[in-house]
Amino acid sequence: MAETLQSFFAGRWRDASGPEYATEYPHDGSVVATLHAATAADVDEAVQAAERARRAPAWARLKPHERAGLLWRIAQGIRERAEDLAQLQRLDNGKPIRECRALVASAAGTFQFFAAAAETWEETITPSRGDYLTMSVHEPLGVVGAITPWNSPIASEAQKLAPALAAGCAVVLKPAEITPRMAIELARICQRAGVPDGIVSVLPGKGSVVGDALVRHPLVKRIAFTGGTAVGLGIQRLAAEKLMPTSLELGGKSPTVVLPDAELDHAVAGVLYGIFSSSGESCIAGSRAFVHESVYDAFRARLLDGVARLRVGDPAREDTQMGPLVNRAHRETVERYVQLGRDEGGRVLAGGARPTGGFYDAGSYYLPTVIEGLPNRARMCQEEIFGPVLALLPWRDEDDLVAQCNDNVYGLAAGLWTRDFRAAWRIGRALETGTVWINTYKQFSISTPFSGVKMSGYGQEKGRLGILEYTSQKSFYVGLNEQPLPWALS
Structure with missing residues (x-):
């Protein structure tokens, strides 16, 4: 039976003002939840409440270790509900349950990490160049709009909520329209952990309505967005009108490279995991495999x-x-890309179709697909598919390999498989990308920064310095001179 969900406005649970809609379980198409979409008026209400809440003493006067305590309690709240949250995540977007458990654990670890970062944060006394003491401090930006995708909701939402709260900001969170559940449950956990009313609000709905209103709102001082490149470009254009900082984690067309000396079993396992885990619905999916011709x-x-x-x-x-x-x-989009690959001259070696029979017919399943025979300039090798489709490409010359890997508008991640550290370092440094995995793939640590280059976006998530993304820097000069400033007396 479908569950009725409500949005979270400044400490109150209520229906949003927009039309009712339903979310479906991708396994069989059944309705799992109904809720009302938020409107621009709802955004204004949440943002106004967030601005009041972030200025109120209950939040503004919290010391860093006190904010850390709240974050730690959120981490504990996630762990206490770990299995329940994993099952709800499964219903939200159809990820296998083992992957859902890993995402929930990741979210808890994110809050724990930023709790520690908040409690141990140190401001800087800078080297003085005169008769004064100089300091650099960081202050919360204010109200932050966080816009998250449907492919890994709870982890993406934690990676925006945790550093923003650690910095002292208030957050209005807009989850993907079709996967609202994890954001709603995180709001419930934040409320139980003691986060003051108004500091966190969750408004599901259409990006063209809720996201647009968030970006345009004059009280929103930063947007943290993960999603498609076209939407990210639109956000950036609107943000420029306000001189508002943004962080944009956008698309990817990540190359994985197999060198002649690679341990093939490791490389095969890594390439399989890199593209087919999460059904390929991952911005970092290793969707182009360049394999040296000697081991191809x-x-x-x-x-x-x-x-x-x-x-x-x-x-x-x-x-x-x-x-x-x-x-x-989305399956139809993936199918169109596979047909495009055929039309461009590619040969489908595996998959390229829907599985049939039983529950396959009711759900949105698609087989893991491998295509060879395409040049790197083919559209299927250039554009993000966001599905379980791998392009297999041979290579011979290292300089040409690097040029082909970089010959793409995206630059989010890459993988290298080799026993030669010097080659791995040389090629890794030459690749235009934000993350390079060597003899592994799709491994993450919350303590290590994550960002993209080129059309994969910019701005940093994760890492201790990720808190800085939600702050503005302020300098202090404290005079130490015994005599008045000489200019006024000359």
Whole structure:
């Protein structure tokens, strides 16, 4: 039976003002929740309340270690509900349950990390160049708009909420329209942890309505966005009119490179995980595999054997590796790209179709797909598909390899498989990307910064200095001179 959800406005649970809509379980298309979409008027109400709350003594006068205590309690609240949250995440977007548990654990770890960062934060006494003491301090920007995607909701939301709260900001969170549940549950946990009313609000709804109103609102001082590049460009254009800082984590078309000396079993496992985990619905998915021609045939044979053994099925099963795509409309987008690859001359070596029979027919499933025979300039090798589709490309010359990897508008991540550290370092430094994995892939640490270059966006998430993204810097000069300033007396 579908559950009725409400939005969270400044400490109150109520229906938003917009039309009612339903969210579906991608496994079988069943309705799992109904709720009302937020409107621009709802955004204004939440932002106004956030501005009042962030200036109130209950929040503004909290010392860093006191904010840290709140963040730590949020982390504990997530862990206490870990299995429940994982199951709800599964229903929200169809991820396999084991992956959902990992995302919930990641969210708890994010709040714990930023609790520690807030409590141990130190401002700077800068070297004096005169008869004065100089200091650099950081202050919260104010009200922050956080806009998150549907592919990994709870982890993405934690990566925006935690540093913003650690910095002392208030947050109006707009989750993806089709996956609102994790943001709503995080708001519930924040409330129980003692976060003052108004500091966190959650407004599900359409990006063209809620997101646009957030970006345009004069009291919103920063936007943290994860999502598509086209939407990110629109946000940046609007933000420029306010001179408002943003962080944009956008698309990717990440290359993975197999060198001649790579341990092929490791490389195959890494490439499989890099593109087919999360059903390829990941901005960092390793969707272009460049394999040296000397090991290409051996690698391809092992790769196709691995693809054939992937378990595509019910996300509730413990042994499922790939669940459905997020909905049927997105599956159709993936199918169009695969057909484009065929039209461009590519050969489908695996997948390229929907699985059929039983629950497959009811859900939005698509088989893991491998295509070869395309040049790197083919559209299917250039554009983000956001699905389980891998382009397999041979390479011979290292300079040409680097040029092909970089010949893309995106620059989010890359992977290298080799036993030669010097080669890995040399190629890794030459790649235009924000993250390079060597002999592993898609591993993350909250303590390590994450960002993109080129059309993959800019701004930093994760890492201790991630708090700075939500602050403004202020300098202090304290005079130490015994005599009045000489200019006035001359």
